Amino acid sequence: MELSSRQEEIIExxxxxxxxxxxxxxxxxxxxxxxxxxxxAILTMSGFLEARPRVGYFFTGKTGSELxxxxxxxYKVHEFQQVPIVVKEDVxxxxxxxxxxxxxxxxxxxxxxxxxxxxxxxxxxLLRASMGQQDLNNIAVHIIMTRxxxxxVCRKDDLLLDAAQKLINxxxxxxxxVKDKEEGLVVIGRITKTTITKVFVExxxxxxx
Ligand code: ADP
Numbered sequence: 001m002e003l004s005s006r007q008e009e010i011i012e013x014x015x016x017x018x019x020x021x022x023x024x025x026x027x028x029x030x031x032x033x034x035x036x037x038x039x040x041a042i043l044t045m046s047g048f049l050e051a052r053p054r055v056g057y058f059f060t061g062k063t064g065s066e067l068x069x070x071x072x073x074x075y076k077v078h079e080f081q082q083v084p085i086v087v088k089e090d091v092x093x094x095x096x097x098x099x100x101x102x103x104x105x106x107x108x109x110x111x112x113x114x115x116x117x118x119x120x121x122x123x124x125x126l127l128r129a130s131m132g133q134q135d136l137n138n139i140a141v142h143i144i145m146t147r148x149x150x151x152x153v154c155r156k157d158d159l160l161l162d163a164a165q166k167l168i169n170x171x172x173x174x175x176x177x178v179k180d181k182e183e184g185l186v187v188i189g190r191i192t193k194t195t196i197t198k199v200f201v202e203x204x205x206x207x208x209x
Pocket of ligand 1: 107120121122123124125145146150151152153171172173174175176
């Protein structure tokens with residue numbers, strides 16, 4: 001995050017004099033404690049300073065990038081997962097393509113008669129199936145999908161960073177977020193490259209990092 005020059009000044013004062021009270025920092029800057037309050041709030045929220053009651057502020061010694069990576073390593077999948085789009089395994093390739101357009105997603109999850117995860121359909125899976133002369137209404141998606149147990153999944157309490165690493169290592173665009181059930185895995189969300197891109201942009205624009 002970008003610190004204002006006053007915030008930089010506060011950090012320098014706390015580094016040199018900490019622990020120091022808000023009152024004393026204000027005095028050194030010839031400002032009132034009230035004027036300083038928003039800056040001190042930002043500096044403590046973002047982790048540069050720590051405030052101890054009746055002791056004062058002290059410098060945590062962490063750099064901006066250390067704080068940023070600490071924050072990223074705390075993100076969980078459930079905080080960012082999006083709604084999954086699922087189709088049944090007997091729908092046609094034609095209908096799966098329509099669903100992909102209508103729902104504006106790049107990955108569809110395929111479920112069996114119990115509603116459990118059985119496959120994944122990517123854009124290229126559907127393109128490949130469309131290259132032959134067959135009638136796309138007559139091919140069921142279970143013929144062309146990538147199927148269990150070869151599906152890479154994540155769970156809601158996993159770290160978002162681990163999910164992102166799976167996307168990279170497996171060279172895929174999306175992961176189903178699943179919940180374990182007796183009959184199999186129920187799809188409760190999705191994490192995609194777009195999810196990770198959104199988080200990246202949010203982090204860059206978040207002034208409290
Ligand atoms: P595209 O094929 O459109 O580039 P992907 O890179 O996501 O999209 O898919 C590549 C292949 O990996 C496809 O055959 C797809 O079925 C499969 N795939 C996609 N997601 C997963 C997943 N979570 N687990 C296993 N296989 C997947």
